[in-house]
Every structure is written in C-alpha cells, then in structure tokens.
Amino acid sequence: MSEYAVRVNDVSKAFLIGLKETRKETLGAELLSWFRSPRKNYNTLKRLNTFDHIEESEDLFWALRNVSFDLKQGETLGIIGDNGAGKSTMLKIISRITNPTLGHAEVYGRSASLLEVGTGFNSELTGRENVYLNGTILGMTKKEIDSKFDAIVDFSGVEKFIDTQVKKYSSGMRIRLAFAVAANIETEVMIIDEVLSIGDADFRKKSLEKMIEISRGGTAILLATHNFLPIQAMCKNTIHLDHGKIVNYGNTNDIVSKYLGDMSKDKARQHWTLEDAPSSDSIKIIKAEVLPVTNLPVIRAGDPFEFRFEFYNMLDNDYDINIMFHLTDDYDNLIFIGSTTLTNLKYRAAKGFINVSCRIPENLLNHGKFTVNKLYVLQGSEKVLYEHSNLLVFEITGDVEYEKGKSGKIDGIMKPKLGWEVSSKKENEVLV
Amino acid sequence: MKNTTVPKFVIESKKSRKIIDLKELRYYKDLLYFFVLRDITVLYKQTILGILWALINPVFQMVIFSVIFGKLASIPSDGIPYPIFSFAGILPFNYFSQSLSSVSLSLVGSTGIFTKIYFPRILIPLTPVLSKLVDFFIAFLILIAMMIYFNIYPTWEIVFLPMLIILMILTSMGIGMWLSSLAIQYRDVKFAMGFISSLLMYSAPVVFPASLIADKAGYTVYLLYGLYPMVGVIEGFRSSLLGINPMPWDIIGMGCISSVLLFISGAVYFKRTERIFADVA
Numbered sequence: 001m002s003e004y005a006v007r008v009n010d011v012s013k014a015f016l017i018g019l020k021e022t023r024k025e026t027l028g029a030e031l032l033s034w035f036r037s038p039r040k041n042y043n044t045l046k047r048l049n050t051f052d053h054i055e056e057s058e059d060l061f062w063a064l065r066n067v068s069f070d071l072k073q074g075e076t077l078g079i080i081g082d083n084g085a086g087k088s089t090m091l092k093i094i095s096r097i098t099n100p101t102l103g104h105a106e107v108y109g110r111s112a113s114l115l116e117v118g119t120g121f122n123s124e125l126t127g128r129e130n131v132y133l134n135g136t137i138l139g140m141t142k143k144e145i146d147s148k149f150d151a152i153v154d155f156s157g158v159e160k161f162i163d164t165q166v167k168k169y170s171s172g173m174r175i176r177l178a179f180a181v182a183a184n185i186e187t188e189v190m191i192i193d194e195v196l197s198i199g200d201a202d203f204r205k206k207s208l209e210k211m212i213e214i215s216r217g218g219t220a221i222l223l224a225t226h227n228f229l230p231i232q233a234m235c236k237n238t239i240h241l242d243h244g245k246i247v248n249y250g251n252t253n254d255i256v257s258k259y260l261g262d263m264s265k266d267k268a269r270q271h272w273t274l275e276d277a278p279s280s281d282s283i284k285i286i287k288a289e290v291l292p293v294t295n296l297p298v299i300r301a302g303d304p305f306e307f308r309f310e311f312y313n314m315l316d317n318d319y320d321i322n323i324m325f326h327l328t329d330d331y332d333n334l335i336f337i338g339s340t341t342l343t344n345l346k347y348r349a350a351k352g353f354i355n356v357s358c359r360i361p362e363n364l365l366n367h368g369k370f371t372v373n374k375l376y377v378l379q380g381s382e383k384v385l386y387e388h389s390n391l392l393v394f395e396i397t398g399d400v401e402y403e404k405g406k407s408g409k410i411d412g413i414m415k416p417k418l419g420w421e422v423s424s425k426k427e428n429e430v431l432v
Numbered sequence: 433m434k435n436t437t438v439p440k441f442v443i444e445s446k447k448s449r450k451i452i453d454l455k456e457l458r459y460y461k462d463l464l465y466f467f468v469l470r471d472i473t474v475l476y477k478q479t480i481l482g483i484l485w486a487l488i489n490p491v492f493q494m495v496i497f498s499v500i501f502g503k504l505a506s507i508p509s510d511g512i513p514y515p516i517f518s519f520a521g522i523l524p525f526n527y528f529s530q531s532l533s534s535v536s537l538s539l540v541g542s543t544g545i546f547t548k549i550y551f552p553r554i555l556i557p558l559t560p561v562l563s564k565l566v567d568f569f570i571a572f573l574i575l576i577a578m579m580i581y582f583n584i585y586p587t588w589e590i591v592f593l594p595m596l597i598i599l600m601i602l603t604s605m606g607i608g609m610w611l612s613s614l615a616i617q618y619r620d621v622k623f624a625m626g627f628i629s630s631l632l633m634y635s636a637p638v639v640f641p642a643s644l645i646a647d648k649a650g651y652t653v654y655l656l657y658g659l660y661p662m663v664g665v666i667e668g669f670r671s672s673l674l675g676i677n678p679m680p681w682d683i684i685g686m687g688c689i690s691s692v693l694l695f696i697s698g699a700v701y702f703k704r705t706e707r708i709f710a711d712v713a
Contacts, residue, residue, distance in 0.1 A: 002440070015711070042618075096443055096550040098710040103445035110440075124474045133470055135706045136463040137549055 005220030006071040011103035014065040047228030063089040078235035079224040086244040087224040109188025123167035156180035229398040257298040267393035282310040283386035304362040311354040321349035322378040362418035452591040471563035486570040501639040521638035527568040530596030534560040535608035539616040554555040557612040587675040603661040606694030609702040661691040
C-alpha cells in the first residue's frame with residue numbers, strides 16, 4: 001500500500017476568459033455583425049472549449065500554476081488563501097471534476113468530495129429518497145447506505161420528517177440532513193471545501209467534531225476554507241495559495257498566523273519618524289502597536305496582549321499625564337474605555353520621549369476584529385493635549401481548544417473566565 | 433484502514449483510452465438506479481392525473497391521427513384498422529422523441545451536480561433514456577387492449593420484439609450522447625430541438641406505412657429510408673405484433689447499421705468532450 005493518499009505533481013490549470021467584444025459604431029455595422037456573428041461565435045466558443053493547444057495569449061488565465069504537494073495516508077492538510085486564489089480549482093482537479101491543463105495528480109483509494117453539501121438533492125423527493133440519491137452521488141453503494149441509514153438520520157436530527165418531501169424542510173434541516181449523509185461516508189480520502197462553515201453554531205461544532213472523528217479514523221482529509229478554526233483544529237500542516245501558486249507551506253499555526261499577520265499588519269503597528277509624526281501643539285505620536293505577550297505571533301481569543309505607545313512631549317514643564325483610549329469592535333460598539341485615571345496612580349511627563357504600555361489581561365476578549373478608536377493624551381485629568389482616531393485595527397483569532405475536545409468558537413465579544421461553583425445536596429439529607 | 437488493494441486514480445490532461453469503462457459503470461450502478469428512480473418519482477408529482485398522463489397523451493394522438501390522416505386524408509394502413517396501425521407507430525416513436533428531448537437537456541440541467549462531484553458523466557444522458565421506458569411500457573398496455581378489441585393477435589415473430597426495443601434504446605442513446613454533449617457547449621441545440629423533433633416525427637412512418645415509400649419511390653430509396661433506425665423499429669413493431677407484413681429485415685438491418693454507427697460515434701464524441709464539461713458548464 002502506498003504511503004500517500006494524494007500526490008499533486010506540478011499541476012497547472014488555465015482558463016480562457018472571453019475578452020470584451022468590440023462595439024460597432026453604426027447601426028449598419030452592428031446589423032452586419034449579427035449576420036457575421038455565428039461564425040465568430042463558433043470560433044470563440046470552440047476556442048474556449050479546447051485546451052489542447054495552450055499558447056500564451058491575452059485572455060489566458062492561470063488559475064493554478066505549478067502546484068505540487070503530497071498528502072500522506074491518514075493525514076489532514078489545510079488549504080487557505082483569498083477568494084480566487086485557486087483553492088476550489090485545486091480541489092476540483094483532485095476530485096476529478098475538471099482536468100489539469102498541465103501536470104498530473106494521483107489519488108490513492110476511494111475519495112469523496114464535499115465541495116458542497118446536498119449535491120443532487122431534489123426537493124420533490126422525501127428525505128429518505130434524498131439520502132439514497134445523495135449518498136450514491138457521493139460514491140456510496142445502496143448496501144452501504146442501508147447499513148448507515150440509521151446513523152445518518154440520527155446525526156441529522158430530522159427523523160420525524162424523514163418521509164416528508166424535502167421542499168417542506170427548513171433550510172437548516174436540509175443542511176443537517178445533507179451533511180449527515182456526507183459525514184457517514186467511509187473513504188480513504190476526503191476532499192472538503194468550506195462545508196464546515198454552514199449551519200448554526202451548534203451544528204458547526206457538531207460537524208467539526210464529526211470531521212475530527214473521521215480524520216482520527218484514518219481518512220486523509222484535504223480541507224480548504226476561509227474559516228481558520230477547523231483548519232487549526234484538524235490540520236497539522238497547511239498550504240497557503242495565492243494567485244494560483246503555493247506561497248507558503250508548513251505548520252498550520254505558523255501559516256495561519258503569517259496569513260493573518262499579512263492581512264492586518266499595516267494597522268496593527270503604526271510607526272512614524274519624529275519629523276513626520278502626527279502632532280498637536282504639545283505631543284507627537286511616534287509609535288502605536290498591539291503585541292501578543294504569548295510566544296505566538298498572533299493573539300488568540302482569551303490571550304493576554306499589550307498595547308504600546310510612544311509619544312514625544314514638547315512641553316517644557318513637567319506635568320501629570322493621563323492616557324485614555326476607546327476600544328471598539330467591528331460594528332463600532334464601544335467595548336471599554338481604558339484609562340490611566342482609573343488606576344489611582346500618578347504618571348509624570350517630562351520633555352522628551354514617553355513610553356506607555358497597557359496590558360490587556362487574559363480571559364477578556366473573544367475572537368473578532370477590534371479597533372483602538374480614540375486615543376487621548378491628557379494633561380491632568382481634563383485637558384486634552386492630543387487625540388487620534390482610528391489608530392490601530394487588529395484581529396483576535398479563534399482559539400484551538402477544539403483539539404483538547406472542549407467547546408471551541410463561542411459567540412460574544414468577551415471570553416471571560418468565570419468563577420463557578422455548583423453544589424448539591426441529597427434531598428433526604430436536607431429533610432433530616 | 434481496509435487491506436484490500438487500493439485503486440489508484442491518475443488525473444492528467446491526456447484523454448483516457450477507454451471509451452466506456454464498464455468496470456466503473458458497474459461500480460456506479462446504484463447511482464444509475466437512483467437517478468432513474470428520481471426521474472420516475474418526480475415526473476408525475478403534483479399532478480392530478482399522475483401516471484394516467486402516460487396513457488392520455490398517446491391515446492389523444494391516436495385519435496387525432498385517425499381522424500385527420502385515417503379518415504380525411506385516407507392514408508393506407510396496410511389493411512388493418514387505422515387506429516391500431518397508427519398506435520403501433522406512436523408507441524415506439526413517442527419513446528424516441530421524449531427521450532431525445534429530455535436527453536438533449538440532461539447535461540445542461542445537471543450542471544449543479546457534475547460540477548461538484550465526480551461520477552461517470554455518461555450516466556446523465558443514460559438516465560432519461562432508461563426512465564422514459566416506464567411511459568413506454570405503460571402505453572404498451574393500451575396497445576394490448578386495442579389488439580384484444582380489434583381481434584388482432586401477434587405472430588410468432590413477437591420473439592423479435594425485445595430486439596426491436598433494444599434497437600430503439602440504442603438509437604436514442606447514440607443520438608442522445610451527441611445532442612447532450614453538443615448542448616452543453618453550444619446552447620443552440622436547445623433552440624434547434626423544436627424543429628428537429630417535428631422533422632423526425634414527419635419523416636418516421638408513424639402516420640403512413642413505409643411500404644408507401646417503396647411504392648412511390650422504389651426499393652433503393654426504401655432501403656436508404658431504412659437508415660433512419662426508427663423506420664425499421666416501427667415497421668418491425670407492426671409486423672411482429674399486428675402480423676400485417678413479414679418482418680422487414682432489410683430496413684431493420686439498415687437501421688441497425690446506422691444505429692450502431694451513431695452509438696459508437698456518440699460515445700467517442702462524448703468521451704472526447706466530457707473532460708471539459710465542468711469547465712464550459
């Protein structure tokens with residue numbers, strides 16, 4: 001038996017994209033071109049349909065370019081990248097839906113592709129009929145579905161409606177049933193695109209847990225997604241695709257951090273020279289940044305982190321200084337105001353550089369995008385010396401507690417660690 | 433992990449040499465079964481008359497033909513009552529034309545499936561060719577009822593009937609593979625199907641006997657006419673079931689030749705183009 005599940009060797013995929021047609025100037029020319037167009041249309045369509053003679057041309061678009069990677073038996077590999085990076089094309093090639101223009105790929109063993117859930121679902125048919133139809137489309141035999149049927153229905157939670165036409169289902173029920181079929185396939189290789197981000201939070205968690213179970217069962221999984229949580233929970237290694245090329249490959253946490261870092265680095269760290277720094281009459285801002293205090297390059301939900309600011313004070317006389325900022329979320333909700341005035345301590349400012357750091361404790365903020373929306377430098381507690389809007393934008397990523405089997409992505413702005421106590425007494429003891 | 437030998441699939445830009453991979457088709461037979469079952473189940477859903485439509489349509493056609501062509505135009509019917517003569521033609525022809533019109537749109541209508549998952553694409557045109565047989569066999573009951581009513585009994589040559597049915601399916605599949613793969617690349621096929629249907633209809637010996645061609649244009653033309661496979665099928669139906677003429681083996685033979693050619697060329701063309709279906713869909 002081969003040690004590999006999937007081998008992709010120098011695969012490229014080109015598409016011919018139809019270029020914009022030239023417009024005729026006069027009505028006569030336009031009419032004439034209609035009669036000439038069948039031949040032209042035929043040539044265009046014919047050209048778009050053939051890939052046998054690939055020559056470089058203006059409307060040749062390379063969706064993938066010289067991509068190679070291996071997936072070993074039983075391993076899980078993630079693929080991340082922006083929209084249009086070539087993730088889906090890659091998966092379609094490995095799924096044998098479309099052919100590569102150059103290069104070749106090998107798949108060892110039966111494979112199941114979940115590029116969407118519920119492929120071939122027919123709303124006129126009942127849930128039961130759709131389970132069989134969708135299951136066989138995914139490559140199962142009738143016998144296999146017979147033996148898995150109860151597990152499928154059980155996982156979907158729609159047993160009451162299994163003999164009802166699917167058109168009477170809610171969209172959630174449809175998705176649950178469809179995913180239940182997919183989750184019960186037994187294959188050597190599974191190719192998944194984005195389907196772990198459907199349904200409500202509960203169902204997402206349930207389906208991710210199911211996928212982790214499948215991968216522990218020895219199925220090799222190739223997973224492309226925008227959502228880093230499943231990738232971080234399931235994949236040891238990850239590929240970062242960009243414009244059809246592999247730009248990065250390695251340990252998932254590193255790749256995801258770097259990918260996210262690339263995305264948000266311009267606003268998570270601001271730096272000016274003394275000459276061009278934004279300034280008021282009295283204060284210049286030199287530096288503002290948000291830093292993780294763990295040894296990871298990203299900040300995960302619940303992690304402690306630090307804001308650091310550096311100012312240049314131009315006033316000659318020493319004074320009491322206070323710093324204050326507003327932290328908002330993606331929807332401009334004020335999360336909290338951080339202020340030195342709340343510490344009951346006095347901070348003195350002299351002429352020259354002032355370094356400020358503010359530590360955000362652990363177990364405070366959940367995943368999401370946050371903004372340091374207002375920053376004030378105050379003389380005393382009232383007089384505003386300097387103010388800066390929209391200073392920093394940074395991202396807190398989902399955590400990886402799924403791996404430990406705990407609940408993972410929880411909604412909400414905060415992720416506090418609460419002090420719980422639960423006590424119980426046997427009823428008869430109370431009565432005595 | 434199972435210890436059976438693991439099949440290896442190689443994905444590359446080259447064309448596969450096999451025209452029809454029977455081993456793979458056998459593996460996917462359950463999928464074909466559920467595709468056909470879906471077509472049959474869905475067809476008459478949310479109708480009042482349901483499966484009765486499979487009876488009503490051919491019966492009305494027969495009535496119209498009997499009045500217009502049998503009574504008004506007095507077209508000869510080889511000496512048997514015109515209604516049963518025309519019905520023996522309507523029966524195989526309706527199967528042929530219905531399966532062609534749904535097979536031509538089969539690929540275009542399933543893009544949502546085959547751009548998301550791999551299975552042998554040939555199953556898509558094969559499905560309507562098989563599922564339309566249900567209507568065919570239901571309408572067959574009417575023919576049996578009419579035979580009893582008109583006191584017409586089949587000859588021993590009825591043993592050849594299954595062969596004629598196979599020829600009819602083979603022809604539909606052959607043309608179907610051409611039409612479906614052309615239609616996914618060039619949507620012109622959708623618009624052309626209207627007149628192709630009526631062309632096929634009027635050129636088939638549904639409302640007139642093929643012997644009319646032999647009488648009017650001579651044997652050579654009659655033989656060439658037989659290259660249209662439905663000619664042999666329809667005349668074969670009339671001979672084996674109604675026993676009017678001896679089996680017209682000459683035109684059936686001609687039909688077999690062109691049908692096999694259509695089937696092989698259709699399969700080759702389908703195979704050659706199927707690797708771009710997902711890209712052009």
